[in-house]
Amino acid sequence: MSPKQRLVPYWLLGPGLLWLLLFFVVPMYFMGELALRSGTLTSGFTFTWEWSNFPDSLSGHTEQIVRSFFYAGTATVLALAIGYPLAYAIAFRAGRFKLLLLFAVIAPFFTTYLIRTIAWKTILSDDSPVVSVLQTLALLPDDGRILATPAAVIAGLTYNFLPFMILPLYANLERLDMRLIEAAKDLYSSSRLAFLKVTLPLTMPGIVAGVLLTFIPAFGDYINAQLLGGTGQAMVGNVIQSLYLNQRDYPEAAALSFLMMALILAVVTVYIRFAGTGAFMGDEDELERRA
Amino acid sequence: MTVAANAWGWLRRNALPIYAGFAVAYMLIPIAVIAIFSFGDTPQGKLTFTLGEGFTLDYWRTVFDIPELNEALLTSLRLAALSTLISTVIGTLMAIALVRHRFFGRRAANLLIVIPMATPEVVIGASLLSMFIYYSFTLGFSTLLIAHVMFSISFVVVVVRSRLIGFDRNLEEAAADLGATPLTTFRTVTLPLLMPGVIAAALLAFALSIDDFVISNFNSGTTVTFPLYVYGVSLRGIPVQVNALATLLFVVTVLAVVLVLWQQRRAERMAAVRPEREAPPIPAPPAQATT
Numbered sequence: 001m002s003p004k005q006r007l008v009p010y011w012l013l014g015p016g017l018l019w020l021l022l023f024f025v026v027p028m029y030f031m032g033e034l035a036l037r038s039g040t041l042t043s044g045f046t047f048t049w050e051w052s053n054f055p056d057s058l059s060g061h062t063e064q065i066v067r068s069f070f071y072a073g074t075a076t077v078l079a080l081a082i083g084y085p086l087a088y089a090i091a092f093r094a095g096r097f098k099l100l101l102l103f104a105v106i107a108p109f110f111t112t113y114l115i116r117t118i119a120w121k122t123i124l125s126d127d128s129p130v131v132s133v134l135q136t137l138a139l140l141p142d143d144g145r146i147l148a149t150p151a152a153v154i155a156g157l158t159y160n161f162l163p164f165m166i167l168p169l170y171a172n173l174e175r176l177d178m179r180l181i182e183a184a185k186d187l188y189s190s191s192r193l194a195f196l197k198v199t200l201p202l203t204m205p206g207i208v209a210g211v212l213l214t215f216i217p218a219f220g221d222y223i224n225a226q227l228l229g230g231t232g233q234a235m236v237g238n239v240i241q242s243l244y245l246n247q248r249d250y251p252e253a254a255a256l257s258f259l260m261m262a263l264i265l266a267v268v269t270v271y272i273r274f275a276g277t278g279a280f281m282g283d284e285d286e287l288e289r290r291a
Numbered sequence: 292m293t294v295a296a297n298a299w300g301w302l303r304r305n306a307l308p309i310y311a312g313f314a315v316a317y318m319l320i321p322i323a324v325i326a327i328f329s330f331g332d333t334p335q336g337k338l339t340f341t342l343g344e345g346f347t348l349d350y351w352r353t354v355f356d357i358p359e360l361n362e363a364l365l366t367s368l369r370l371a372a373l374s375t376l377i378s379t380v381i382g383t384l385m386a387i388a389l390v391r392h393r394f395f396g397r398r399a400a401n402l403l404i405v406i407p408m409a410t411p412e413v414v415i416g417a418s419l420l421s422m423f424i425y426y427s428f429t430l431g432f433s434t435l436l437i438a439h440v441m442f443s444i445s446f447v448v449v450v451v452r453s454r455l456i457g458f459d460r461n462l463e464e465a466a467a468d469l470g471a472t473p474l475t476t477f478r479t480v481t482l483p484l485l486m487p488g489v490i491a492a493a494l495l496a497f498a499l500s501i502d503d504f505v506i507s508n509f510n511s512g513t514t515v516t517f518p519l520y521v522y523g524v525s526l527r528g529i530p531v532q533v534n535a536l537a538t539l540l541f542v543v544t545v546l547a548v549v550l551v552l553w554q555q556r557r558a559e560r561m562a563a564v565r566p567e568r569e570a571p572p573i574p575a576p577p578a579q580a581t582t
Contacts, residue, residue: 012388013400016381016444023441024407027418034421082314089311104315110544111322114504114518115537118525119321122328162318212409220411223504227525237413244417244509250424257417264411 035254045251053255061239061256065263068235071150071225072218075157079165079214080207082158087169087206091176105166113160117227120156121147124228148230156224164213172206208275216264236260322541329534350531354539357532363520364536370432370516371500374439379493381440382447383485389448390455408445415442416509423510430512438510439503443496450495454488487555494551498544 035053037045058065090101108116123130124146134140146152176199184194222237236256243253302309330346355361388394389401407415419438423430462484466476504518511519521533 006394009388009392009394009397012384012392016385016448017400017403019381019441019444020403020407023419023422023437024415025403027422030425031418031421033425082317085307086311086314089307093308093311101311101315104318107322107541107545108318109498109502110541110548111325111537112504112518112521112540113502114521114525115325115533116321118521118529119324119328123321123324159317159321216409216411220413222413237411240413240417241508244420250421253417254421257414260411261414264409268409 031254031257034250035258037251039251041248041250050251053251054259057252057256058259060252061236064234064236064239065260067233068219068237071154071157071233071235072215072221074154075161075218076165076211076215078154078158079162080211083162083165083169083210084207087166087173090166090170091173102170105163105170108160108163114223117156117160117223120152120159121227124152124155147228148233150229150233152228153225153233153235156228157218157221160221160224161214161218164217165210168209168213169203169206172203172209176202204275208272211275212268212271216268219264220260325534326538326541329531329538331531350535354532354535357530359515360520360530360532360536363515363517366432366514367501367517370435370439371497374436374443374500375493375496377436378440378443378447378496379489382444382492382496383451383489385444386448386451386455390452390458404445404448407442408449412442412503412505416506419506420509430510431514434510434512435507435514435516438506439500442503442506443499446495446499447492450492451485451488454485454491458484484558487551487558490551490554494547501540 033047034045036047036050038048038050038053039045086105090098090105094101122128125131126145126147131140131144131146134146135142135144140146146155180198180202181194184198185191189197219235220237222235222241225233225235225238240253240257240260243249243256247253329350330348385400385404389397389404416438419434419441420430422428423434428434463476463480466480467473471479502518503516504522507516507519508522515523521529524530524533
């Protein structure tokens with residue numbers, strides 16, 4: 001191969017990589033730099049290697065961080081519980097309705113995220129049928145409400161990120177070799193055992209991808225907590241947003257963003273090691289082998 | 292056999308479809324609420340379940356009567372069109388480089404493409420803002436465009452790459468055998484076959500851009516996009532025209548997607564015009580230096 005040909009991939013990649021470097025990697029550096037500054041908005045922030053910003057922002061917002069883990073975790077588990085059977089039904093039981101059902105799964109993407117969440121606000125509002133039905137069934141006290149409770153935020157998160165759970169699960173289930181399940185049944189396995197020993201392990205990559213694609217955005221989200229939650233439901237995202245855009249305490253905001261990123265990376269690393277798959281995280285060769 | 296036992300048996304057999312039905316309803320109810328309320332004769336600015344006098348077309352008739360809303364929508368459309376154009380071109384080139392070439396730094400490039408997708412939007416928005424603050428950049432349309440292209444690139448690469456991986460390279464070799472130059476081959480064979488993937492990627496980039504709130508909120512300055520407008524008025528009370536517009540956007544997107552799907556099926560049928568039985572694979576060229 002001539003040296004000129006050898007350069008072709010770099011020319012093709014160049015503009016995109018440059019864009020990502022300049023506007024994704026470099027901004028991270030500036031966020032780190034900002035996190036090490038001290039001062040106030042009026043006197044200006046100066047760079048002083050202010051490492052204490054990190055423990056300060058952590059200890060100041062432990063409550064919201066723990067809450068984010070709890071809300072995002074619960075929403076992810078719920079999304080898996082709703083999404084797996086649905087993906088399974090679409091892959092194996094839908095027949096000629098398959099395309100239509102898949103369409104229903106991605107339909108929420110065709111309306112604005114914000115407007116969808118506001119629609120949930122209407123659905124869960126105090127004078128909505130949902131609330132009165134729950135009150136009639138005595139599942140909710142007569143003066144009880146759903147809006148502005150953790151349940152509302154978790155319901156919103158589950159709803160908004162459910163497609164991210166269903167799509168990788170479906171893609172995985174679709175490729176499942178049904179002969180393996182038949183083989184298990186021929187060897188006198190019950191349906192349940194075949195599911196546990198064959199289907200579930202083989203769809204693990206889909207579960208891992210779905211869980212990550214749901215948990216990460218849910219953890220960083222602040223729209224659901226802001227629109228559906230009350231004063232006691234703020235998540236880390238809400239704090240970062242308000243520190244940056246309202247209080248303009250940039251160093252603390254930057255430090256907290258960095259911590260959030262580190263926390264997510266830690267969780268993802270541990271999770272991937274535990275669940276063990278290279279299919280996510282763009283392992284090309286793995287993808288190519290499957291295709 | 293009692294009726295109850297029969298009913299129980301039926302329920303057990305159909306548990307999965309019933310459960311899936313509920314899950315689909317959960318996904319579609321908010322969209323239905325948005326559409327229904329666009330016809331509801333509700334008091335200005337307040338969406339409640341007391342639908343008043345019932346059905347009205349007033350808000351559809353006046354859907355373009357709010358100047359700020361129109362302006363926000365136009366800004367969003369311009370932004371989405373530009374960001375789609377740039378990110379689709381850049382991303383397609385990257386996907387070609389990653390699938391077709393083996394070169395030094397390929398894994399690092401892959402990683403750089405995947406990480407932005409696994410980063411919470413708040414962090415992307417906050418880090419970009421940190422950099423813009425550092426350089427005292429004026430926030431506005433240009434910073435929004437930078438951000439939107441940045442977060443769209445990764446998705447474009449993933450979509451186009453998946454199309455490239457299942458690509459029949461025999462067709463290109465045939466073109467080359469018939470004396471076509473690499474550029475002619477690319478223009479007349481590769482690109483047309485790749486087009487469905489590119490169009491799907493462009494649609495995704497467009498949808499991501501027009502829907503984005505979080506990253507835009509950090510980097511918009513005084514520029515107002517459609518989601519930012521909705522957010523702004525959501526604190527006061529949303530004009531019902533927003534519901535009508537959201538419904539309109541939904542219908543337009545659905546039609547666009549249906550069109551693309553139909554186009555893709557046609558392209559697949561066209562590509563299928565080749566011998567049923569695949570010829571034995573052409574021996575691969577001598578191994579090139581890989582990294």
